[in-house]
Amino acid sequence: MSSIQRPAQLLKTVSSRVLASTAPTADGKMSHQRVVHTTRPQVSYFTKVTGQPYPQSWFTTRRLSLAAQTLQQVLTAKQHPVVATSVLHSQDVNDAIRVEFADGSTSDLSHLWLRDNCQCEKCYSKSAQGRISLLKNLDLNTHPIHVQEVPNGSITVEWNDGHISEFSGEWLHQRAFNPTSRQKRRSQYALKKVPWGGDFRPKQFDYYNMLKDNQQLLDWHLAMERDGFTLIRNAPDKDVAGPELIEHIAVVKQSHYGPHSPVVVRADANNIAWTNSELGLHNDLAQYEYMAGIIFIHCKHQHVGSGGESLVSDGLYAAEELRRHHPEAFKLLTTTDNYYWDKGVANLPWEQDEFFKIARMPVIKLDNNQEVIQVAVNNAVRDSYLDLPAHKVKQFYEAMKMYNDILYENAITFKMAEGDIIVLDNIRCLHGRLGYEAHSTRHLESSYLDWDEARCRRRRLQEKLGVE
Numbered sequence: 001m002s003s004i005q006r007p008a009q010l011l012k013t014v015s016s017r018v019l020a021s022t023a024p025t026a027d028g029k030m031s032h033q034r035v036v037h038t039t040r041p042q043v044s045y046f047t048k049v050t051g052q053p054y055p056q057s058w059f060t061t062r063r064l065s066l067a068a069q070t071l072q073q074v075l076t077a078k079q080h081p082v083v084a085t086s087v088l089h090s091q092d093v094n095d096a097i098r099v100e101f102a103d104g105s106t107s108d109l110s111h112l113w114l115r116d117n118c119q120c121e122k123c124y125s126k127s128a129q130g131r132i133s134l135l136k137n138l139d140l141n142t143h144p145i146h147v148q149e150v151p152n153g154s155i156t157v158e159w160n161d162g163h164i165s166e167f168s169g170e171w172l173h174q175r176a177f178n179p180t181s182r183q184k185r186r187s188q189y190a191l192k193k194v195p196w197g198g199d200f201r202p203k204q205f206d207y208y209n210m211l212k213d214n215q216q217l218l219d220w221h222l223a224m225e226r227d228g229f230t231l232i233r234n235a236p237d238k239d240v241a242g243p244e245l246i247e248h249i250a251v252v253k254q255s256h257y258g259p260h261s262p263v264v265v266r267a268d269a270n271n272i273a274w275t276n277s278e279l280g281l282h283n284d285l286a287q288y289e290y291m292a293g294i295i296f297i298h299c300k301h302q303h304v305g306s307g308g309e310s311l312v313s314d315g316l317y318a319a320e321e322l323r324r325h326h327p328e329a330f331k332l333l334t335t336t337d338n339y340y341w342d343k344g345v346a347n348l349p350w351e352q353d354e355f356f357k358i359a360r361m362p363v364i365k366l367d368n369n370q371e372v373i374q375v376a377v378n379n380a381v382r383d384s385y386l387d388l389p390a391h392k393v394k395q396f397y398e399a400m401k402m403y404n405d406i407l408y409e410n411a412i413t414f415k416m417a418e419g420d421i422i423v424l425d426n427i428r429c430l431h432g433r434l435g436y437e438a439h440s441t442r443h444l445e446s447s448y449l450d451w452d453e454a455r456c457r458r459r460r461l462q463e464k465l466g467v468e
């Protein structure tokens, strides 16, 4: 059946074909045998939402000769072979249509949900992949007056307002309200994070392989979502090696420090990172409400001699440790906001002339499922203003220090080699460095990518490479 047929035409065509063998059952209700490529008979029940059968006049009573019926069944089966996602059977239950797919899975599809997601060209723009219909026009009492399975595995629904929708079996199967489909969408949204401790070693990738091999790039994405920490080797010796790789992935996330930031010792540093001091474990840009999702730290020149080692710790692992062993401290850090701020003027030509950022967030941010979705640890930009009653201040410091201690206990320390880029989930993993001599040629470059862009690229790569 051509997909460009209008639903009304489609329903008409289907009715005369599928309902051809309709006959009353022993209890007087109407049922029909669906023409499908299967060994067991499939029975459909078309009942009103009240549970009453539709009046007999709804159904075509035309009867075909046995030979004609057989011929028709053979032709239909040839035209539309049943696939795993074909709807074999549908039944109206309360406020939903219960469908059974050819793979044996079932789902109750709410009337409201179906009507809201009508795929016809009046309700949905295929080119924009978005709803044209408006929520304000959705009738909360919408219900079907006729549901019909179609030989191509889809169903058509005629609604009480006369509107007709068609839903393909594949489309419904993907969105089925069962644990498998819901889990699939969850991992398409974001992959599961696996917390790690001090014995973790990041997965390594080659800079040029990531540029030329999509499978390598996808593997990197998967590792980043899972571990939040990867090591890329053999980056070229140029300041924009990080941004160039980010642009191959998606787009650079800029900050008031521009598209990339040289981490070197600078006179009149407008950020503590641009001194030779030790840097505590931190995320970059905690002064942004919408903190950069991923940080690329490229080592162009390493400090020779002792000092300049990098530290990385998994904020997720530490948060789970805190939740397990110190639930009170965990509660405090998830329910108390800190301010993080940054005020200054440009040091470099590509920086914003002047800036004054203030962000407000808890040290550990949870989602509605109580999962850790972000941590904010940055002693340099943590504000001196505290929006707390005076008597709660000490408890809050105790909790912050407890979390910080766990981060350090489980950190890994290493010295980056020239050409290395460490990439961190910046809202999950914290990084720091040991201090080094002031007159050092150590030169790192930081640049950022957002999670929205990274996950977007990962999903497209999965589609291109046919990986679920």
Ligand SMILES: [Fe+2]
Pocket (backbone or CB within 6 Å): 273, 282, 283, 284, 431
């Ligand atoms: Fe940093």
Ligand SMILES: [Zn+2]
Pocket (backbone or CB within 6 Å): 118, 119, 120, 121, 122, 123, 124, 163, 164, 165
């Ligand atoms: Zn529609």
